[in-house]
Amino acid sequence: MTYDNTLKYLVEQYPEDFIRYLLASDATDIQILKTELNQEPIRADSVTFLQTANQILHLEFQTLPASTPPLPLRMLDYWVRLYRQYNCDIEQVVIFLKPTTSEAVFVNEFTARNTTHRYRVIRIWEQDPEPLLLSPGLLPLATLARTDSPQSLLQQVAVQVSMIEEAAIKQSISVCTQLLAGLVFEPELIRQFLRREDMRESAIYQEILEEGLQEGRQRGIEQGIEQGIEQGIEQGIEQGRQSELRLVMRLLTRRLGSINSQLQSRLQELSLAQLEDLGEVLLDFASEADLMNWLNRVES
Numbered sequence: 246m247t248y249d250n251t252l253k254y255l256v257e258q259y260p261e262d263f264i265r266y267l268l269a270s271d272a273t274d275i276q277i278l279k280t281e282l283n284q285e286p287i288r289a290d291s292v293t294f295l296q297t298a299n300q301i302l303h304l305e306f307q308t309l310p311a312s313t314p315p316l317p318l319r320m321l322d323y324w325v326r327l328y329r330q331y332n333c334d335i336e337q338v339v340i341f342l343k344p345t346t347s348e349a350v351f352v353n354e355f356t357a358r359n360t361t362h363r364y365r366v367i368r369i370w371e372q373d374p375e376p377l378l379l380s381p382g383l384l385p386l387a388t389l390a391r392t393d394s395p396q397s398l399l400q401q402v403a404v405q406v407s408m409i410e411e412a413a414i415k416q417s418i419s420v421c422t423q424l425l426a427g428l429v430f431e432p433e434l435i436r437q438f439l440r441r442e443d444m445r446e447s448a449i450y451q452e453i454l455e456e457g458l459q460e461g462r463q464r465g466i467e468q469g470i471e472q473g474i475e476q477g478i479e480q481g482i483e484q485g486r487q488s489e490l491r492l493v494m495r496l497l498t499r500r501l502g503s504i505n506s507q508l509q510s511r512l513q514e515l516s517l518a519q520l521e522d523l524g525e526v527l528l529d530f531a532s533e534a535d536l537m538n539w540l541n542r543v544e545s
Contacts, residue, residue, distance in 0.1 A: 248342070251385070251424045252306045256293040258417075259382020264295060264302060266376060266383060267338050272297040294327070301327055303337040308428065310341065310349035317355035321362040337364035342389055343428050344370045374398055378405050381418050388426040399430060403438035486517040493524050501533055508533065511540050519543055 256263055260275040278294035278301070295302040303323055312319065320337055327335050341350045354363040374390035377383040384405055392398040406422055409415035419439055426435050490512065497504055497512075504512075515523065523539065530536055 248306075248308055248425065248428070251421050253293060254417075255382050255385060255421055256295070256304060259380065260295050262380035262382035263304060264297065265380070267304070268297075268300070268302060268336060270297065274298060292323075296331070300334045300336060301331060303327065303335060305337070305339045306342060307339060308342050310345060310347040312349075316349070317352060317362070320364045321355045321360075324362060324364075338367060339364060340367045340369055342369055342425070374401075378402065381409055381414060384418055385421040385425040388422060389429060395430065396434065399426060399434065400438050402426075406439065486520065489517055489520040489524065490515070493520050493527065496524065496527055497530075497536065500527060500530060501536065504536075505533065508536060508540070511544070515543070
């Protein structure tokens with residue numbers, strides 16, 4: 246969640262940097278579009294729409310390749326919504342942040358019968374860091390770029406951050422850099438090059454943290470309801486299993502006499518369905534050996 250809010254902040258605060266990097270355009274009259282496109286919003290790691298004079302940049306960041314619905318379908322869905330509402334050229338770019346060998350990060354199109362939709366995919370760990378080092382808004386992403394010496398790259402980014410003249414901007418970029426660098430660097434290494442105090446002092450960090458907490462609280466409430474239902478179902482199943490177990494134990498005791506502790510322990514591990522099956526056949530048992538043979542077949 247912190248990564249989502251960090252990236253959203255960077256794109257919305259420095260849209261010119263992202264337009265220049267991704268579209269090779271120096272457009273300055275950029276509008277940030279709302280992300281709810283009439284219908285229900287689609288969940289994504291971090292999605293932003295930037296509109297220039299004649300084009301929309303749909304920019305999406307992914308920390309992990311897994312997605313529900315699948316990313317190609319989601320990109321098509323977004324394109325249709327955007328085109329229907331704005332009727333202009335749409336450039337879609339997905340930036341994967343964390344190195345992975347998953348085949349999903351190499352997919353750049355949705356294909357179905359009579360339909361093919363393509364979009365751009367950038368695996369940030371394969372990108373040259375130099376263009377990212379030229380703009381304040383892109384510096385945090387530079388920590389994730391291609392390098393043979395990660396520590397040297399992190400140090401180079403830290404130097405560029407230190408050269409930002411305006412204190413408030415320097416502090417916010419430092420915070421965003423530390424947060425994104427956490428995807429690939431150990432905290433101890435990050436602290437060697439970037440001031441940890443910026444985290445505590447930064448207004449943007451507090452804002453990102455508060456947004457994350459609010460979203461976390463809401464998601465926690467939703468998950469709590471779901472978990473409550475699931476737990477209720479699980480508890481009901483377990484209570485039914487225990488009732489069935491007590492019944493089976495009484496019937497076995499009446500049929501075979503006292504059941505030794507080893508067999509009792511094995512009976513305790515049976516599922517509700519297995520206990521129900523045992524209740525149907527135990528009247529045919531003549532001795533503990535029959536019970537033991539039945540357990541051996543079930544457990545094998």
